[in-house]
Amino acid sequence: MASVRYRHTMYDYDRHGRKRWYVRVVFNGKNVKRRIRSEEGTAEWVAEYNGHIEDLKTESAARSPYVKLHSLEWLANLWMASAEFQQSKPATQIQRRSILKGILKEHGHRDCRTITKEVVQAGRDKRAKTPGAANNMIKVIRGLYTWATDAGLVTNDPTQGVKRLKLGDSTWKPWTKDQREKFKAAHPYGTTARTAFHLAFDGGLRRSDVVQAGRQHRDATHLRLDQKKTGKRVSILITPELAKALDTAPSKGLSYVQTDYRKPYSVKGFGASVRRWVKEAGLPPGLTLHGLRKADGVRMAESGASENEIAAKLGHTDTRSASVYTKGANQERLADAAVRRYSEQSAPLSKSVGQFQSESSMESMPKLAGGGSGET
CATH class of the missing domain: 1.10.443.10 (Intergrase catalytic core)
Known part of the structure; x- marks a missing residue:
């Protein structure tokens, strides 16, 4: 299956006759292989294959002579090839790669050791119309530099002191x-x-x-x-x-x-x-x-x-x-309760006013014949 439908794959057999699949590419004239350990023909096999392809692409870019040493692109490639990055959820990896792609397009050539807080703030402000995207950019750069600092590749984190933007109303509107x-x-x-x-x-x-x-x-x-x-x-x-x-x-x-x-x-x-x-x-x-x-x-x-x-x-x-969700619902619930409370408190007052008006009307009416003092 895989040898026909998927590129860069090969297989052999172990001493027990079990088939073993690999992803194989060539780096600088040397074969580099990654074992696919999931069961052949399953979705897990395909996912593992795709993961190996992405890893090998990243390693290839990190080793590429066209990527300048200590550039931001060099640092990002090393991070994406790291165990820490690979252990994150697949969806998280996809999101991080997408955000990094946009950052590297503009700043990939710059020396990663000279990126400043002002550069990050400028990138944040450039995305101010979409606060979520701006905050995600800060989060990804912070993750990159936290890893790089621990690895001893840089000594400063340019995201320190950069504040996240306040999120506005969500663009995902609930259906009525x-x-x-x-x-x-x-x-x-x-x-x-x-x-x-x-x-x-x-x-x-x-x-x-x-x-x-x-x-x-x-x-x-x-x-x-x-x-x-x-x-x-x-x-x-x-x-x-x-x-x-x-x-x-x-x-x-x-x-x-x-x-x-x-x-x-x-x-x-x-x-x-x-x-x-x-x-x-x-x-x-x-x-x-x-x-x-x-x-x-x-x-x-x-x-x-x-x-x-x-x-x-x-x-x-x-x-x-x-x-x-609960804040919005609680606001309506609490507001309704407040209205009911003062409405209930005002009910006796309304009643007494009505009684007063009724009594006043009675006093202003002429007495019936034969009543009281006998005055007409």
């Missing part, structure tokens, strides 16, 4: 109830769009987990899978709506969500399909699958779920993200 109902009306049970909808809304799954969710993850009561982003295992109770969506999923094989060609989606390709489904439902552009996950968080908070409960359902590693 009307928007969800309109989407469901356009995409009935038995469609891929509807299956994905319930995996994101009722399952609370990220896009990367929706595309990997499969029948192998389901038991009588739950979906149980390891999140792509964090590696943390989540167990999602299957609601009647989610059960119906999974039971009527049009896909064949393991994956619940597949392309029209019966193949699993890539994460990016799936995002394009979600945009198409949103448009077909007549909904405004900008609604994303992540907005359904946020709508699930809002729904849980409004029903009184705790931060720990929300974090457990959505697979967060801490309660900071969950607090965003």
Whole structure:
């Protein structure tokens, strides 16, 4: 399989007749091999192969004569080839590489030992319109220089004293109830769009987990899978709506969500399909699958779920993200309670005023004949 479909692979047999796969490339006329230890034909085999390819590319760049010694690019390549970097989650590695690519495009030629706090601040301010991106840039540079300092490659960390920007409102807007109902009306049970909808809304799954969710993850009561982003295992109770969506999923094989060609989606390709489904439902552009996950968080908070409960359902590693949902729900709950409290306190006052008005009216009315003093 691998010798045909995957480049830079080879295999041999050990003394027990078991096949051993390797990724092999040539550096400066020398063969460099990395063993693939996962079972052939599995997703783990492919993931390990891709990881070795990335590692070897990084090592090649670090050894390249075109990368200047002590340049920022040289330092970044060494970090990406380090054990510390490789031990981070795959999604974290992808994000870090993407951020580093942008940084190196502008500053890769500079001496890593002379990068200053002012340079980092300028990069942060350049990204001020997207505070999250600015803060992620600071985080990646800090990680790079923390590792480099421990390794004795540099003596200063230019991120020291650089403050993170305050985050504004999230661009991931939760779907309203009307928007969800309109989407469901356009995409009935038995469609891929509807299956994905319930995996994101009722399952609370990220896009990367929706595309990997499969029948192998389901038991009588739950979906149980390891999140792509964090590696943390989540167990999602299957609601009647989610059960119906999974039971009527049009896909064949393991994956619940597949392309029209019966193949699993890539994460990016799936995002394009979600945009198409949103448009077909007549909904405004900008609604994303992540907005359904946020709508699930809002729904849980409004029903009184705790931060720990929300974090457990959505697979967060801490309660900071969950607090965003509970703060909004608690604000509304507390505000309603305050209004009810002063409304209840004002009720007796309203009653006494009404009684006073009634009594005053009675006193101003003429006495009935035969009453009291007999005056007319």
